[in-house]
Amino acid sequence: MTHPKSVAILGAGAWGTALATLAKTNGHQVRMWSRQGSQTLAEIVQGADVVLSAVSMKGVRAVTSQLQSLAISPETIFVTATKGLDPQTTCTPSQIWQETFPNHPVVVLSGPNLSKEIQQELPAATVVASSVMAAAEFVQVIFSSDRFRVYTNCDILGVELGGTLKNVMAIAAGVCDGLHLGTNAKAALLTRGLTEMVRIGVHWGAKLETFYGLSGLGDLLATCNSPLSRNYQVGYQLALGKTLAEILAHIEGTAEGINTTQVLLRRARQQNIPMPITEEVYRLLEGEVTPRQALLELMLRDMKPE
Ligand SMILES: NC(=O)c1ccc[n+]([C@@H]2O[C@H](COP(=O)([O-])OP(=O)(O)OC[C@H]3O[C@@H](n4cnc5c(N)ncnc54)[C@H](O)[C@@H]3O)[C@@H](O)[C@H]2O)c1
Numbered sequence: 001m002t003h004p005k006s007v008a009i010l011g012a013g014a015w016g017t018a019l020a021t022l023a024k025t026n027g028h029q030v031r032m033w034s035r036q037g038s039q040t041l042a043e044i045v046q047g048a049d050v051v052l053s054a055v056s057m058k059g060v061r062a063v064t065s066q067l068q069s070l071a072i073s074p075e076t077i078f079v080t081a082t083k084g085l086d087p088q089t090t091c092t093p094s095q096i097w098q099e100t101f102p103n104h105p106v107v108v109l110s111g112p113n114l115s116k117e118i119q120q121e122l123p124a125a126t127v128v129a130s131s132v133m134a135a136a137e138f139v140q141v142i143f144s145s146d147r148f149r150v151y152t153n154c155d156i157l158g159v160e161l162g163g164t165l166k167n168v169m170a171i172a173a174g175v176c177d178g179l180h181l182g183t184n185a186k187a188a189l190l191t192r193g194l195t196e197m198v199r200i201g202v203h204w205g206a207k208l209e210t211f212y213g214l215s216g217l218g219d220l221l222a223t224c225n226s227p228l229s230r231n232y233q234v235g236y237q238l239a240l241g242k243t244l245a246e247i248l249a250h251i252e253g254t255a256e257g258i259n260t261t262q263v264l265l266r267r268a269r270q271q272n273i274p275m276p277i278t279e280e281v282y283r284l285l286e287g288e289v290t291p292r293q294a295l296l297e298l299m300l301r302d303m304k305p306e
């Protein structure tokens, strides 16, 4: 075991709690902060080697601005595990963290990591990405174990976008399974979905090959094939005829794909990037088409080469 590190985890939801368990099991000193808790943010982050945020997208700006007023050691590494896009600016969470703390290293942690499986101690792998490789390696050591394999990567944007964009495809995959469209349809959806993720991601500045790694294809496969995924559940239940309001009233935790679809489509339209699957997921979430109509729209698009 390495020398124990002090890890502050912000957000005591499903993912924050699972990551806290992994770090604690490795012998690190872990403190968790949530809005409902009794300890202040200042108490939680004081002296932390690493501050890891697992708050949902809607809380990222509030948390970063609260932290900005606190005295934080210049050595502290910020890690973001949020998979979403900022509705105002279309920025990724790491871009918000880096803009708020320009002199600190920022690391993205993302991969095929359904928190319920990790809490059941099933094996999994993930990626930690940063432009400061020493920071990524520091975080790699904190979380690595015989049941959690952590890889480093220098493409911070690509790793972050993989985990974020696949949530839109997970909604579509849930619809596909809810309508019982079969294995051929699912394979076509995931393959074309990955093409769509690559198209916008590379335009955004991410590396192509990152989307074929754990944080892209890996997370796409996990999320689009598991009923444990909240985003998949949204699509599945829409296909069963439930309304979005009914689904959200019962879903446990955050389905980031709903907000991500809106932000992504806005950006794609501004930049003239074709995103047909995202477009249909958007129209479905807005109640403009039924699941069957969305399917037909996709099948009857203009013919084109692959
Ligand atoms: N659950 C998973 O399997 C999993 C895995 C990998 C990544 N993620 C990502 O991690 C993030 C959190 O997911 P989760 O499953 O833990 O969601 P969750 O809904 O269980 O928890 C979200 C947490 O964010 C906090 N939060 C929300 N708004 C806030 C605000 N304004 N200020 C402070 N805190 C706020 C909530 O209090 C809660 O603790 C999401 O972006 C998700 O995509 C989740």
Ligand SMILES: O=P(O)(O)OC[C@H](O)CO
Pocket (backbone or CB within 6 Å): 083, 111, 112, 113, 114, 115, 163, 167, 170, 219, 222, 223, 228, 229, 230, 231, 232, 254, 255, 256
């Ligand atoms: O439950 P979801 O749909 O937010 O997916 C959780 C993770 O992102 C899977 O890696």
